Amino acid sequence: MSDEEVQRVLDSIDALGETGDAADRARSLTKLLDEWPDTHAKVREMRQQAVVELREQGMSLRKIGDLLGLSFTRVKQISEGVTNPREQKRKQEAKGAADSAE
Template sequence: MAEDEEVQRVLNAIDALGEHGDAAERAKRLTALLDELPGRQSRARELRQQAVQELQAEGMTLRAIGDLLGISFGRVRQIAAGVTNPRTQKPAAE
């Protein structure tokens, strides 16, 4: 899957944090990034879930969404349901 220009800019910015300045400056910047990543990763998951749910609401099937995103039907179903780690997710009570 080709990377979106915005995604590539973010990846390039991350790479740049470790390329400029002395070692102490780089370490401080990278520490700040790593401190923020868990929360940002959770936010990115939430935004992806919302987008998948919007596609469903527009009438797309989970299989069609999977084809669009290049992921499996099962993974799309998990994303739509908010499952972030299927290995640790407990089944819903019936």
């Protein structure tokens, strides 16, 4: 997907909030929000697959990070399917505390 394609998607989202009467806009935006979690997950999975492909082609984490404007640590997390590092760390800490309490 090129930068132009991304911009078209963003422009389409903006148009949902600007076109039609208020009821039509509210219905359209509600539908988008209802679909958003699944769409967001799908986009994350597609990004992960693209990063994995780059790794399989021999590209280093640092090189991919430079390409994407991300740290190599974040690229590693993406390739491993880590979607929210802070939340996963919190869950691990909570699990560790629960295990220690037993």
